[in-house]
Amino acid sequence: SIAEYWRWWVVHLWVEGFFEVFATVTIAYLCSELGFLRKSSALRATYLTTILYLGSGVIGTLHHLYFAGTPVFIAAMGSVASALEVVPLTLIGFEVVKTLELTKAAEGFYRWPLRFFLGTCFWNLVGAGIFGFLINPPIVLYYSQAINTTPIHAHSALFGVYGSLAIALMLFSLREMTPESAWNEKLLRFSFWSINGGLVAMLVFGLIPSGFYQLVASVNHGTWYARSAAVIDSPWMHWTVWLRIPGDLLFSLGALALFAFTLRAVISIFRRPESTGLFPMNQ
Structure with a gap:
């Protein structure tokens, strides 16, 4: 304790x-x-x-x-x-x-x-x-702690908030340094919607169904049962794992697109070290 x-x-x-x-x-x-x-x-x-x-x-x-x-x-x-x-x-x-x-x-x-x-x-x-x-x-936490209801909050809050913030700050810095020719908005558009869409799909088709399934088991039989093999290895839990894959893949594609954009931007900065002349904040 x-x-x-x-x-x-x-x-x-x-x-x-x-x-x-x-x-x-x-x-x-x-x-x-x-x-x-x-x-x-x-x-x-x-x-x-x-x-x-x-x-x-x-x-x-x-x-x-x-x-x-x-x-x-x-x-x-x-x-x-x-x-x-x-x-x-x-x-x-x-x-x-x-x-x-x-x-x-x-x-x-x-x-x-x-x-x-x-x-x-x-x-x-x-x-x-x-x-x-x-x-x-408290009455909900008693039953929902340490099952898949926790990752619903954890995934959407940790990456959704702080992951998006880190990406935004990175892009904000790159925008000041990257030449217009290397600033590929199509890659950014695909990355933005793929990452956020993949996160939504991951939650809706994977974590939320499995989390609430475990929550019902926890309320009816106890947390020990919700975390037991009888629930974890049940057909429903296996289905939610498979249903989560499309969202994970979409999220991964968005991350790869962001990586490709960032790599291209950084290479262009080193190839053209002089200022782009675009500093709206300082004008």
């Missing part, structure tokens, strides 16, 4: 504390510099994130401590507070989308970095928020 207690303090404050603050502040700063987000909104989101980190981020850690001897009241506080962590980045996403609708022409230069930023905001709401909160309430 002692190891379980401190393990979650480390893991939760690292992932849902530092990462949430970093993601929100980074996107708020870049979007405000590009003119797609008002500086007042960026500042409010930064303050709100800091407050929620010190409040809900710390208290929210407690929803992981169901099996560490934590009182039910404390676990309940953690489950409610942790749901607030996704609010600032979600609000930024909504405002950026609204602004992009009014400034389509200005969006062009940073179209795909911004698309991945918006993907970050979307998965922050769905993966970290909705899927996370579905398994956080």
Whole structure:
């Protein structure tokens, strides 16, 4: 119980504390510099994130401590507070989308970095928020912990939010350095939709059916049964593994397209080390 207690303090404050603050502040700063987000909104989101980190981020850690001897009241506080962590980045996403609708022409230069930023905001709401909160309430967590309902939240939140953010930051940097001739938007378009579409298919056809199948078994018979060979080796679980393959393949194709784009961009930068002359942020 002692190891379980401190393990979650480390893991939760690292992932849902530092990462949430970093993601929100980074996107708020870049979007405000590009003119797609008002500086007042960026500042409010930064303050709100800091407050929620010190409040809900710390208290929210407690929803992981169901099996560490934590009182039910404390676990309940953690489950409610942790749901607030996704609010600032979600609000930024909504405002950026609204602004992009009014400034389509200005969006062009940073179209795909911004698309991945918006993907970050979307998965922050769905993966970290909705899927996370579905398994956080104590009475649900008692049955849903350590079965495939956890990877539903983990896959959609970890890659959906932080993977998309890493890609967006990489593309944002490359956009300033890459010559127009090497900036292949077709590869980026294919990569964006393949990665996100593959992640959706992976969840809808694989993890969600298998996770809720295990959840029903856990509620009816106990977690021990949901994790037993009788469930894991059942025909339904085998079917969900096969059904997940198309989504995994689509995701992999998107990753390969992104790798090909990045390789081409980096090679073009080394072949043409002089400035491209395109630095809208500094003009």
